[in-house]
Amino acid sequence: MNEISRDAILADVTEVIRDIFDEYEGPVTPDLNAAKVPQWDSLAHVQLMVLLEKKFGIRFKMSEIQSFKNLGDVIASIENAQER
Amino acid sequence: MLSNVSLEREPAPVTLTNEAIDHYCLSIRRLASQQLGTQEQLRLEQLAKAALRGGVLQKFRPIRLGLLSNRTMSYLISPLLAAGLSRGLLLKAYEAPFDTAALFTLSAQNPFPEDLDAVVIALDEAAFNREGALLDQESERRDVHAAHQYLLQTRDAARKKLNCPTIVATQPDLANRLGSGDAMNPGSTSRFINRLNVMIADGAANGDWICWDLSSLAARVGSELWFDPGQFFVAKTNFRIELAPLIADHLSSVVAAMSGEAGRAIVLDLDNTLWGGVIGDDGLSGIRLGQNSAEGEAYATFQKFILELKRRGVVVTVCSKNNDEIAREPFKTHPDMVLREDDIAVFQSNWNDKATNIKAIGDKLGLGLKSLVFIDDNPAERERVRQELPLVAVPEIGDDPTQFVSRICKSGVFDHVLLNVDDLGRALSYEARAKAAEICAVVGNYEEYLASLRMKMTIARFDKIGRPRITQLISKSNQFNLTTLRLNEEQVRAIEEDPSRMCWQVRLDDRFSTHGIIAIVIVHKSQSEWRIESWLQSCRILERGVEQTLMNEIMRAAAGAAVTRVVGTYIPTDRNAMVEQFYPKLGFTRGSDGVDEAGVQYECNPSGYRTLPSFMEVLHL
Numbered sequence: 001m002n003e004i005s006r007d008a009i010l011a012d013v014t015e016v017i018r019d020i021f022d023e024y025e026g027p028v029t030p031d032l033n034a035a036k037v038p039q040w041d042s043l044a045h046v047q048l049m050v051l052l053e054k055k056f057g058i059r060f061k062m063s064e065i066q067s068f069k070n071l072g073d074v075i076a077s078i079e080n081a082q083e084r
Numbered sequence: 085m086l087s088n089v090s091l092e093r094e095p096a097p098v099t100l101t102n103e104a105i106d107h108y109c110l111s112i113r114r115l116a117s118q119q120l121g122t123q124e125q126l127r128l129e130q131l132a133k134a135a136l137r138g139g140v141l142q143k144f145r146p147i148r149l150g151l152l153s154n155r156t157m158s159y160l161i162s163p164l165l166a167a168g169l170s171r172g173l174l175l176k177a178y179e180a181p182f183d184t185a186a187l188f189t190l191s192a193q194n195p196f197p198e199d200l201d202a203v204v205i206a207l208d209e210a211a212f213n214r215e216g217a218l219l220d221q222e223s224e225r226r227d228v229h230a231a232h233q234y235l236l237q238t239r240d241a242a243r244k245k246l247n248c249p250t251i252v253a254t255q256p257d258l259a260n261r262l263g264s265g266d267a268m269n270p271g272s273t274s275r276f277i278n279r280l281n282v283m284i285a286d287g288a289a290n291g292d293w294i295c296w297d298l299s300s301l302a303a304r305v306g307s308e309l310w311f312d313p314g315q316f317f318v319a320k321t322n323f324r325i326e327l328a329p330l331i332a333d334h335l336s337s338v339v340a341a342m343s344g345e346a347g348r349a350i351v352l353d354l355d356n357t358l359w360g361g362v363i364g365d366d367g368l369s370g371i372r373l374g375q376n377s378a379e380g381e382a383y384a385t386f387q388k389f390i391l392e393l394k395r396r397g398v399v400v401t402v403c404s405k406n407n408d409e410i411a412r413e414p415f416k417t418h419p420d421m422v423l424r425e426d427d428i429a430v431f432q433s434n435w436n437d438k439a440t441n442i443k444a445i446g447d448k449l450g451l452g453l454k455s456l457v458f459i460d461d462n463p464a465e466r467e468r469v470r471q472e473l474p475l476v477a478v479p480e481i482g483d484d485p486t487q488f489v490s491r492i493c494k495s496g497v498f499d500h501v502l503l504n505v506d507d508l509g510r511a512l513s514y515e516a517r518a519k520a521a522e523i524c525a526v527v528g529n530y531e532e533y534l535a536s537l538r539m540k541m542t543i544a545r546f547d548k549i550g551r552p553r554i555t556q557l558i559s560k561s562n563q564f565n566l567t568t569l570r571l572n573e574e575q576v577r578a579i580e581e582d583p584s585r586m587c588w589q590v591r592l593d594d595r596f597s598t599h600g601i602i603a604i605v606i607v608h609k610s611q612s613e614w615r616i617e618s619w620l621q622s623c624r625i626l627e628r629g630v631e632q633t634l635m636n637e638i639m640r641a642a643a644g645a646a647v648t649r650v651v652g653t654y655i656p657t658d659r660n661a662m663v664e665q666f667y668p669k670l671g672f673t674r675g676s677d678g679v680d681e682a683g684v685q686y687e688c689n690p691s692g693y694r695t696l697p698s699f700m701e702v703l704h705l
Contacts, residue, residue, distance in 0.1 A: 015123075016123070019123050019126050019127060019130075020126060022130045042319075043156075043158050043159070043319070046315065046318055046319040046325065047159070047325060050315075050325055050326055051122060051123070051126070054122055054326070061314075062314045062317060062318055065314075065318060066318070
């Protein structure tokens with residue numbers, strides 16, 4: 001796993017997070033998850049997934065969408081998809 | 085150029101002066117009218133939500149919608165707010181909790197807040213209890229009949245619980261097919277959906293509800309793109325959520341049409357819009373129009389489309405930077421012109437800038453800027469008009485004539501709910517108004533002019549046939565409206581039968597045209613006193629002496645009922661200053677009730693009323 005590419009992905013993910021959770025002002029780090037962001041409900045989760053798919057030109061599998069525990073998992077999946 | 089609103093993240097406005105609010109609302113409307121990418125769209129929605137919380141969207145017309153579906157509609161709520169803004173509406177949507185659609189129809193429960201303007205019913209085939217027996221045409225017929233009954237029952241529930249009209253969505257045909265065999269097999273899901281949609285359209289034609297033709301949008305997008313099985317299983321949506329802004333915009337055009345906010349007049353550029361080339365340079369024989377080339381045929385087809393709009397009641401006008409005589413020449417003599425000079429209600433051809441001319445066209449027709457749609461192939465002119473006149477709709481038609489028709493259709497600016505005969509007559513009436521203004525200049529003496537119009541007023545009680553137009557007038561008239569009393573169609577229906585009220589719909593004809601219903605009066609009657617609860621008139625027939633004649637009729641009726649006091653109220657709004665002196669001008673005096681928050685009271689004793697001069701014949705039905 002490449003630290004540099006992960007940082008780049010995190011920067012792009014952060015932009016989407018800021019757009020979708022406009023009321024959240026805390027830090028965006030790999031351990032961020034729905035429990036820490038009040039706006040992050042199940043509806044917003046699907047919306048977040050769709051925005052990320054669009055931004056990175058990838059598709060998450062349904063099983064992935066439901067198993068991500070935090071942003072770190074999401075970033076790993078994006079990195080994986082990009083390497084493939 | 086967006087001076088004080090942008091999509092960069094910024095805090096919500098807190099307090100603004102009135103003038104700043106005007107400006108803010110126009111800016112946000114302009115912003116909402118642009119085509120946005122996914123993230124920009126999200127920012128627009130958040131900006132709109134913040135502005136809504138900040139209470140600075142009062143220039144938009146508030147409309148409250150209930151969303152009732154057997155699938156998730158939540159993703160439409162924010163996009164609806166954003167989509168409405170581009171059409172001058174503040175669309176607040178409320179979704180019934182998941183899986184409560186049947187509960188709404190079949191029980192007394194009501195998940196919605198009070199005061200909805202409409203309930204949107206979007207039920208897919210799974211919401212209906214079907215036999216679905218294969219190869220059985222009778223069973224298929226029963227299934228469609230049952231679905232119809234169920235929708236009527238849902239409509240009735242909306243009527244009873246919320247007293248508001250319903251909008252029923254046609255359903256995208258997303259059925260998986262084994263092949264063409266499913267089209268031949270009664271009982272297949274795809275056949276059911278197709279019949280369901282025909283039934284929904286027929287119901288709308290019958291006046292049972294308003295139809296939102298969602299399936300046509302899905303067909304345009306394509307069902308492969310429309311539906312994402314993954315999202316369906318995760319989020320229970322039956323459309324791809326990236327499409328939410330498009331779907332919301334489609335619904336907002338129906339709501340705009342229902343609320344009388346759709347385009348009523350088209351303002352056309354000429355060169356490279358109605359024909360190829362520049363008439364001033366290329367001359368009559370040089371412009372490209374008609375059967376000789378693909379380009380010429382495309383322009384002729386576009387002109388036929390304009391005529392179709394005219395048949396649907398849209399007023400056709402021209403706004404061109406040209407010498408007037410040269411600009412009219414093709415209309416008079418070009419053999420391939422589809423539009424002729426008498427199709428054009430106002431012909432504004434000079435060297436003034438377009439914004440000024442568009443304003444002049446609105447004035448001549450007596451229409452507000454928000455009713456105008458500007459069509460021009462030149463992107464610079466479109467942008468200029470958007471900047472100067474944000475209320476005018478300016479669809480992005482591009483500069484390729486083969487695309488004009490589809491792009492105008494897709495913009496939804498001319499979407500309409502059920503047309504009535506009055507709508508069709510209205511185009512004629514606006515034209516007549518422009519012509520009558522010319523005659524007035526010739527005649528000179530205004531009384532003679534009024535007499536020369538040979539006007540006929542017809543007064544009737546509210547009835548079923550007039551109800552849609554009555555509701556339209558009551559829900560949208562702002563300027564010539566004494567009390568701005570708003571009623572929806574269900575409330576109008578209820579008031580028709582109220583014995584303590586006299587509800588008049590007033591029609592006007594003259595030798596130029598049939599104006600349709602142009603005035604509404606609602607009077608509450610008690611033994612000794614009549615109160616005029618609502619008096620509104622269409623601004624198309626100002627200065628015709630309609631109000632004088634109508635007041636004569638009311639006072640005659642009041643005198644006949646031995647009433648000693650008729651009370652009228654003026655409730656000021658920021659739009660109706662034109663009728664501030666309405667009652668004093670008609671001989672009323674300031675009432676003993678004085679001024680309170682309910683407005684300014686005026687009164688008159690019918691026995692002391694001096695009949696006012698009238699220039700029309702009156703007929704009571």
